[in-house]
Amino acid sequence: MFIAKKQAFILGRLLILMNLFCSISYGQHRTISTDNPKLSALDKQVDKYVTQYYQDKRSVGVSIGIVKGGNIYFYNYGETQAGNKLRPDKNTIYEIGSTTKSFTGILLGQAITDHKIGLDNDIRDYLKGEFPNLVYQGTPITIRNLASHTSRITRIFPNMWERPEYDSLNPLKNYNKALLYQGLHKMQMDTLPGKKYAYSNMAVALLGTILEDAYGKDYFTLIQKYILTPLQMDNTMIRIDALPARRIAHPHDENRKPVPMWDIFYVPAMGALRSTTTDMVKYIIANNNEANAAIKLSHQRIFGTDEDGMGLNWFLHRTPTGHRVLEHSGGTGGSRSSLECFPELKTGFVILTNSLANRNQLEKDLASLLSK
Template sequence: MNPEQMISQLAGFYNHDQFAEIYHLHAAEFKQHVPEKTVMDFYHYDIKRSLGEITSWEFIKSEEEVSEYLVNFKYGELSLKISLTADQLLALVNWEPVDQEEEILNSRDPLTILSANPLANPLHRFIDQQAINYLQDPNNRSLSIGLIHGTYTETFFYGETQQGNSVLPDSHSLYEIGSISKTFTAVILAHAINQGKIGLNDDIRKYLSGDYPNLQFEGTPISVIALCNHTSGLPGLPENFEAHEGYVERNPYLNYSKEMISEYLKSFVLDEPPGTRAEYSNLGFAVLGMILEDLYQLPLKKLLQEVITVPLEMKNTTYEVPAGRQDSLVAGYDHENGEDAGYWDLGDFKAAGGLKSDLDDLLSYLRANINDSTRDFSLTHHQTNIQNGYGRGLAWVTQFFNEDTIIWHNGGTGGFRSYCAFVKEKQIGLVVLSNSSKDVDDMALEILLYSIQNLINI
């Protein structure tokens, strides 16, 4: 058997969910150190639920008996390095992200990119460099960037709110913020906890209408905290999500109702105890939103206003943009083809990602988090789960860079990307908003780390 034949066999087992068979392709030395369940879980949860089936592969190169392939999946690609033992078993299997320099066709002339950056100091110039690099791709449209240091706030704007209109965004330009919405849901949950209305360790079935005998594994139920730190065991989305009647690819959440969620939960079966593993789940937050609405007998929109937006005077953060503010919505674009991506109506998944907001509001929200302005905000930052290299509070992610703890969340919809982060101890915070589906995380982290390391220049 050669490496090509081994990949063919591995892919066949993978596509038919025969993950135990993949384990048996490995050499005895590997099996001595790695349990079968670890391998099965890796292919089942870490790869297949995110990337789908393997569709093809191509040889890249071979060095010292290690062969490298580009493996294409339904929803992405990975690099695979493998080597075989003398008896044709797997000695090495190494899956990695594809590290490819993205080729930008028809790159914009930096001098043509609209900007409101004064370029007055090294920080300004560093932000400008990062923003220009992002916007040289003609499929990326605009950036709104806000930076907090102590009581000081600076904002930077680039690009245009709609293709060809030559209008810079400003502090009140509205963007879809996607999964940053989860942190708002977490604050509402923390409010309920601090009021004694719900407990983090409570069985979620205590708050759901109907009978859900399967939402437990061998007596261990899904807890409220497991919904909020993504360890519930629920998948990212229901398996029937794309197949449901009324599915619209450009607006995928529009018609998946609470009733559909409830029906799915009745048929769902856990295959391990909740709390065992983190798997990012929009479904989990949709369920959390349902629980909060039932708990207060109020729509999430009203809870958002009472707990967060009215106290913080955030006038432009909402699930549904009123008619009088529609003109402030920037257009969202698909980074792959540069086409208008439209807007997403998250419907009954709004707790997971339905908010629209502007830079001014998000900086107010970020400052409230930095300052622990209420017990509700503070509670969401407490670490509840630890994974390799990062932890989670209630929705928020915590990561450590040298002596600094960065608390962050990102978001994305069909035509928007967003990033929000802060370091409490240094009173630094950052918001980055884009009306393109191109990820902003790396750029935002570079700006944040530069800000931390060069405080004297801010």
């Protein structure tokens, strides 16, 4: 009797171990659909990096666009929605989140070139109403401060989540210019503007409304006129209602459950754009070439150092070999984006994902590969 019980106990432990091994094996070797041919050295390196990325169990789909040596490469993995077995492609629409801010920076460069806005002007020159609170010890917030995250404007105003209609899955839905200005009126400065970096979504949202007022046109109309149409970025948009579901990379939460895209329709400058890798490689090429005056102006450092500075809503760095890096990234409730351009090397990449999986190492690996 004792022997039988002991054998049963041992058998049970073995079954547990076998089940544990199988689950680990599946987690480490789950089959991920891809169009990567794995033929060239670049193909194989990208596949190696993406395989590591998929160790994060939150991962769903990822699309990568690379500019290198005068050529363009696209790599797609996973699914547009968990379980649908539909692989994304270079024309799949993803949220790009705060990478939108780099477009806002170029639009600001255009407004400066057109003499619509002065970089070092007091922002109150462009606001309706009185804002005595937007000064600290006699120093006002300037447009430069908005574009470099040195304004001291709060990252997010409390009235975003204090609204009765607030939806945590779509937090900026129906958050409009009136609410933005209401939050701005209540804000209190705590430091001299222009001295300290502190990332602020609200500052860039405000910059977007200033640009709209300067031109008398809505944000997307301006982006279309000055960036999207000239670069033939026909698949970059804010509203995607008319698109078929198969074209969309549906966002996912921590548990790989689909969640809504964020509708940032009324303060779009901070993160409303959706795009494809096809369009984003065009954007990389245009930023690398710097042929357009507004684009080139947006890359000029307005805060910090060459190794760690800010352009007009661009993060500026240097590679270990001293070459310039322009970058921005973005995140929403279920999507992530990373964009890096190396103007002197004429290389760059974009990573678009529809999950909350950590793509930081993938970003570092691609940056290292393309900046050599």
